[in-house]
Amino acid sequence: MISGSWFERQKNIIDYSLQSLLRRRSKNILILIIFIVLVFAVSSILFITGSLTQEMMITSNDLPDITVQRILGGRQVNVLSSYLPEIEKIPGVEAVETRVWGYFYLASLQANFTIYGMDLNLLEEGEYRKIVNWKNVPDPAENQILSSRPDFRMIIGQGVFELLKDIQMEKAFLFYQPTWQKPIPFDIIGTFKTETELQSNDMMILQTEGARRVLELPPDEFSDLVVHVPNPEEIENIALKIHRYFPELRTITRAQIQNTYATVFNWKSAFVLSSLLVAIFAFLILIWDKASGLSPEEKREIGILKAIGWDTDVVLSVKFWEGLILSGISSLAGILLAYAYIYWLRAPGLREIFIGWSTIYPSFKLMPDVDPKFLLLIITISVVPYLAVTVFPAWKAAITDPDAIMRNI
Amino acid sequence: MMLDPWILGLIIGHSALLLIFSLGLINAWQIFSGWDYNSTAEKQFLLEKKTYLVSTVMNFALFTQILMLFLFGMAADELANVLPGAMCAVGTLSSTSYGFALLDLKIVSFFAYFIWLVVNYLDNQIETYPLVRKKYLALMLLYPFAVVETVLLFAFAFDLDPSVITSCCGSVYNEGAEGLGASLAGASAGFILPLFFSIVILLLLNRFVFNRRDAGKKWLGNLLEFPLWIAFFITAIVVIISFISTYVYEMLSHKCPFCFMGAEYHYYGVPLYLCLFVATATGMTGGLLETIKRPETLAEKARLLQKKMNTVSLWGMLAFVVIGFLPFATYYIKTGRLI
Amino acid sequence: MSNLIVETINVTKTYNLGKPNEVTAVKDASLQINAGSLVVLKGPSGSGKTTLLSLIGCQTKPTRGEVIILGKKVSKLPEKFMNLHKRNHIGFIFQHFQLIAGMSVLDNIVLPLIPEGISPKERSKRADQLLEQFDLAHRRQFKVSHLSGGEQQRVAIARALINNAGILLADEPSAHLDSRLTSDFLDHVKQLKRSGHTILITSHDPIIYQHPAVDQVFEIKDGQMIS
Numbered sequence: 001m002i003s004g005s006w007f008e009r010q011k012n013i014i015d016y017s018l019q020s021l022l023r024r025r026s027k028n029i030l031i032l033i034i035f036i037v038l039v040f041a042v043s044s045i046l047f048i049t050g051s052l053t054q055e056m057m058i059t060s061n062d063l064p065d066i067t068v069q070r071i072l073g074g075r076q077v078n079v080l081s082s083y084l085p086e087i088e089k090i091p092g093v094e095a096v097e098t099r100v101w102g103y104f105y106l107a108s109l110q111a112n113f114t115i116y117g118m119d120l121n122l123l124e125e126g127e128y129r130k131i132v133n134w135k136n137v138p139d140p141a142e143n144q145i146l147s148s149r150p151d152f153r154m155i156i157g158q159g160v161f162e163l164l165k166d167i168q169m170e171k172a173f174l175f176y177q178p179t180w181q182k183p184i185p186f187d188i189i190g191t192f193k194t195e196t197e198l199q200s201n202d203m204m205i206l207q208t209e210g211a212r213r214v215l216e217l218p219p220d221e222f223s224d225l226v227v228h229v230p231n232p233e234e235i236e237n238i239a240l241k242i243h244r245y246f247p248e249l250r251t252i253t254r255a256q257i258q259n260t261y262a263t264v265f266n267w268k269s270a271f272v273l274s275s276l277l278v279a280i281f282a283f284l285i286l287i288w289d290k291a292s293g294l295s296p297e298e299k300r301e302i303g304i305l306k307a308i309g310w311d312t313d314v315v316l317s318v319k320f321w322e323g324l325i326l327s328g329i330s331s332l333a334g335i336l337l338a339y340a341y342i343y344w345l346r347a348p349g350l351r352e353i354f355i356g357w358s359t360i361y362p363s364f365k366l367m368p369d370v371d372p373k374f375l376l377l378i379i380t381i382s383v384v385p386y387l388a389v390t391v392f393p394a395w396k397a398a399i400t401d402p403d404a405i406m407r408n409i
Numbered sequence: 410m411m412l413d414p415w416i417l418g419l420i421i422g423h424s425a426l427l428l429i430f431s432l433g434l435i436n437a438w439q440i441f442s443g444w445d446y447n448s449t450a451e452k453q454f455l456l457e458k459k460t461y462l463v464s465t466v467m468n469f470a471l472f473t474q475i476l477m478l479f480l481f482g483m484a485a486d487e488l489a490n491v492l493p494g495a496m497c498a499v500g501t502l503s504s505t506s507y508g509f510a511l512l513d514l515k516i517v518s519f520f521a522y523f524i525w526l527v528v529n530y531l532d533n534q535i536e537t538y539p540l541v542r543k544k545y546l547a548l549m550l551l552y553p554f555a556v557v558e559t560v561l562l563f564a565f566a567f568d569l570d571p572s573v574i575t576s577c578c579g580s581v582y583n584e585g586a587e588g589l590g591a592s593l594a595g596a597s598a599g600f601i602l603p604l605f606f607s608i609v610i611l612l613l614l615n616r617f618v619f620n621r622r623d624a625g626k627k628w629l630g631n632l633l634e635f636p637l638w639i640a641f642f643i644t645a646i647v648v649i650i651s652f653i654s655t656y657v658y659e660m661l662s663h664k665c666p667f668c669f670m671g672a673e674y675h676y677y678g679v680p681l682y683l684c685l686f687v688a689t690a691t692g693m694t695g696g697l698l699e700t701i702k703r704p705e706t707l708a709e710k711a712r713l714l715q716k717k718m719n720t721v722s723l724w725g726m727l728a729f730v731v732i733g734f735l736p737f738a739t740y741y742i743k744t745g746r747l748i
Numbered sequence: 749m750s751n752l753i754v755e756t757i758n759v760t761k762t763y764n765l766g767k768p769n770e771v772t773a774v775k776d777a778s779l780q781i782n783a784g785s786l787v788v789l790k791g792p793s794g795s796g797k798t799t800l801l802s803l804i805g806c807q808t809k810p811t812r813g814e815v816i817i818l819g820k821k822v823s824k825l826p827e828k829f830m831n832l833h834k835r836n837h838i839g840f841i842f843q844h845f846q847l848i849a850g851m852s853v854l855d856n857i858v859l860p861l862i863p864e865g866i867s868p869k870e871r872s873k874r875a876d877q878l879l880e881q882f883d884l885a886h887r888r889q890f891k892v893s894h895l896s897g898g899e900q901q902r903v904a905i906a907r908a909l910i911n912n913a914g915i916l917l918a919d920e921p922s923a924h925l926d927s928r929l930t931s932d933f934l935d936h937v938k939q940l941k942r943s944g945h946t947i948l949i950t951s952h953d954p955i956i957y958q959h960p961a962v963d964q965v966f967e968i969k970d971g972q973m974i975s
Contacts, residue, residue, distance in 0.1 A: 006865070007865075008865035008866070009864070012868075019855075023850045258490075259491055263491045266413045267413070270417055273417055297849075304847075304848060305859070308840065309834050309860055309863075310862075310863050311828055311831055312458065313464070371672060376479060376480055377480065377483075381417075381421055384473055384476065388426075391469060402807040402831075403807035406807060406842065449810065450765060450811075454827075538826060
């Protein structure tokens with residue numbers, strides 16, 4: 001008897017396994033569906049973590065080298081201007097910048113905005129001009145300060161803009177706190193158009209002087225300082241030095257922020273994954289049960305195959321391929337569904353868990369970014385346990401005695 | 410302890426591996442202690458059936474181990490994002506004392522599983538299963554390593570601490586620093602390249618001169634392949650760190666054997682390592698098969714397989730050299746100088 | 749005895765050895781079958797003839813004794829090698845035909861070729877020959893569950909022949925057939941004998957064991973050979 005090559009044999013066996021799966025469609029459909037749902041859940045979590053980390057990395061590249069905060073009684077308080085010359089003297093420091101920022105809670109919308117003070121003239125003239133959709137600007141070529149009140153202008157994130165539109169304040173916004181005598185009106189002169197919206201979405205950039213009014217910040221105090229260090233190798237060192245000279249100052253480097261973000265994202269995703277483990281475990285028990293409890297029909301079929309000369313390892317191969325086809329197809333379907341859910345539907349339900357506290361983000365785009373690494377991880381979490389659970393039942397089925405069908409068992 | 414999807418994936422994979430290996434161990438013990446070829450008792454029939462279970466277990470173990478090897482490398486790379494100071498996989502691995510030990514153990518396990526499966530394949534072709542006891546004894550000896558691997562993985566996971574600043578390839582493979590990594594990288598190209606190529610040439614000589622059909626000490630030549638391939642693997646790794654990597658990154662200070670497996674280097678490292686592992690696995694197994702002398706029928710099959718393995722390993726080695734020195738060649742042609 | 753093809757020497761098969769439900773189905777059975785002969789193994793049901801057929805057909809291993817097929821002692825071989833011998837030399841026709849219900853006639857017939865790595869094209873080529881021979885060509889793509897009993901048996905014969913086995917074993921072939929179909933079956937058997945096959949049939953049906961084409965009849969009772 002002439003036998004074909006190893007590849008021909010595997011091809012035949014795969015072909016047979018596929019048909020065998022199709023013949024038992026009704027039995028396998030339940031496993032298929034649950035499997036798809038689980039892979040979908042796992043992949044969604046991994047995709048959103050990956051994208052968020054990616055997005056965070058991109059946006060955080062613009063973060064300052066070192067941020068300096070003043071801590072009093074364990075709380076962050078305003079930094080006094082007297083620190084500036086001292087820090088500037090440290091070798092390796094190129095420049096120290098002061099920052100004015102804070103939050104503004106708008107009770108009527110239950111939204112929290114991030115307020116940031118800067119000299120908007122720089123934005124209008126500099127290279128950043130193109131990241132803003134300028135509004136209410138009659139002729140940008142004139143390069144004229146539009147408002148009659150230059151200190152009370154602001155540029156807002158797209159998310160803030162959409163919100164303010166609902167209350168007809170998209171042209172000018174009134175800041176008001178009950179302790180103030182009267183509200184402070186601001187002209188909105190533009191919105192941000194960034195490729196990644198995560199961080200700028202709830203942002204209001206105010207002219208510094210106006211921001212001081214809104215945040216009630218005295219003239220010689222700042223929210224925090226930003227230190228520029230041209231040599232990245234020195235950042236860590238200089239941060240330590242600042243803290244050593246002024247123990248009341250806290251220094252945060254860019255790398256620390258990135259690590260913290262990534263850790264938080266990974267922790268959240270692992271936390272959700274761990275809670276999924278129970279479901280995965282239950283699923284594996286179901287598989288074990290299904291795989292061990294062969295129907296009389298299947299038992300007979302394996303008996304026939306053994307009786308007409310199929311080897312035990314051939315039957316094992318069939319079982320292995322059945323498992324691989326089933327888990328492979330389910331994984332693929334689950335991954336594709338997750339891709340659609342995250343990148344097309346923007347992960348409703350899941351993004352709240354990951355982005356966090358505020359409902360301010362009416363929209364945020366996630367950049368499709370699927371590293372093949374993630375596919376390997378998903379396969380490890382789905383296919384490997386599936387095959388592991390089926391090893392023993394498959395063997396049990398495959399060792400059916402060839403004479404079993406002759407003894408009418 | 411760090412809760413992280415990659416750690417979770419590794420733990421799931423390793424647990425599956427250990428669980429299935431435990432199933433194999435129990436059955437291997439039963440076969441080892443109860444095997445009696447001449448018995449016609451139903452017990453012997455059952456043991457014979459159990460050999461299929463153990464084979465399946467080992468196939469699963471090898472498959473999972475390969476997957477875990479890749480996953481471990483990628484996890485280490487990915488975790489570098491959350492470990493301060495770690496820029497790539499090296500930083501992650503060296504941030505605990507278990508990282509590199511685990512990696513080394515995984516590589517050894519991979520080769521051991523491969524050899525076991527090859528011997529098993531051969532033995533299963535002979536009607537009397539002549540190596541049955543030795544095979545299952547070897548399998549039982551492999552089990553503790555799988556346990557240690559899992560323990561190391563947990564130790565590694567528990568030891569990872571995002572609040573401790575770790576060092577990275579810049580300092581691990583920094584020639585001025587101390588430690589094994591530094592001396593690996595410090596091995597100057599002028600020293601390691603001649604060593605590497607003399608091993609390559611020795612392997613070729615061994616294959617084509619001492620191992621010709623009419624050569625007298627053919628068995629010795631074949632046996633020599635085993636240590637030679639191990640030496641090849643180790644020197645190849647050193648060459649990758651100290652020489653190949655500098656040309657891939659085109660930077661003298663960046664010496665990392667992991668970073669180039671990622672997308673930003675077009676997965677350059679994947680075919681490189683694939684060739685290295687395939688060549689070494691087949692090469693050393695080919696040498697080891699020389700020790701199979703009896704029975705004659707088995708030795709005959711072993712010789713046949715040995716020939717195939719020798720061919721595969723040779724091509725694998727050539728592919729490795731070509732892929733490995735491609736960045737160097739392109740850099741040299743482009744710029745006309747060395748780094 | 750120059751052309752001995754099947755031989756059993758004192759084979760004994762005990763199921764559940766050493767357990768309370770121990771039962772010896774075949775005891776010290778010895779027989780010899782010549783190549784190209786048509787042999788019937790007769791005996792009442794429960795006499796052990798099906799077990800003996802299993803032993804000769806390499807479906808199970810004896811507890812004691814030897815089974816020799818084409819000069820090879822198969823009873824001592826590990827399952828895998830016994831199976832190989834079975835695939836190469838023996839075709840089996842089971843009592844209940846044992847076809848896979850959800851599959852077509854063609855797929856059932858070519859089943860033994862799947863693990864051999866024979867390509868689908870070559871498989872259908874071989875099968876078509878047999879389908880023609882057994883008048884099943886028009887049923888090629890039918891599910892076997894839609895066939896009549898006689899047709900199902902012809903599918904079972906075709907499957908037993910697809911490996912070009914020289915030895916054919918049939919277990920109680922007339923059990924589910926009426927007398928007309930039984931005589932059809934015997935016609936096929938005669939034809940196969942003419943083409944050089946060695947055929948061993950178990951039966952307690954006189955139509956079969958008294959048939960003129962039968963060369964030899966062995967009788968078994970309570971697991972022991974009577975003649």
